[in-house]
Amino acid sequence: MSVPNTLAQYLADRDIAYDVVAHPHSETALGSATAASVTADRVVKALKGGDGFILALLPASRRIHFEELRQLLGDNVDIAGEEQVETLFIDCDPGAVPAFAAAYGLNVVVDDSLAEERELYLESGEPPTSSTSAGVIFAS
Secondary structure (H helix, E strand, O other): OOOOHHHHHHHHHOOOOOEEEEEOOOOOHHHHHHHHOOOHHHEEEEEEEOOOOEEEEEEOOOOOOHHHHHHHHOOOOOOOOHHHHHHHOOOOOOOOOOOOOHHHOOEEEEOHHHHHOOEEEEEOOOOOOOOOEEEEEEEO
16 A cells, blocks of 8 residues: 555655555545545545646535636636546556645645545545555644
């Protein structure tokens, strides 16, 4: 169980402490919450889209309101295709989107409700050689 090299280096360079939580592979952030025994309000899911790509971070228990996001960021906001995701996150499992935009040189928008949580669980975008999925927990 590990996190992708890009993310591990990013966190190490900034001396950011975290805990790794292994869980069976899941296809969704909500599935990861269940698999990792973490409440859905604390699990951050990442969505991708826009010009030059952005990540939108919101609790797994919520749905993104694309119309509101497009009003804020422009009409080009949408979900990126699998090939685009694989190009952006080359050291991650195909289709995996780590919730760490800055580690990959991307901009991010964050749901205000996440500021209220004392602990957040973020998918790490497990490396392709990993046999389990992993997320990391940060405490404020």
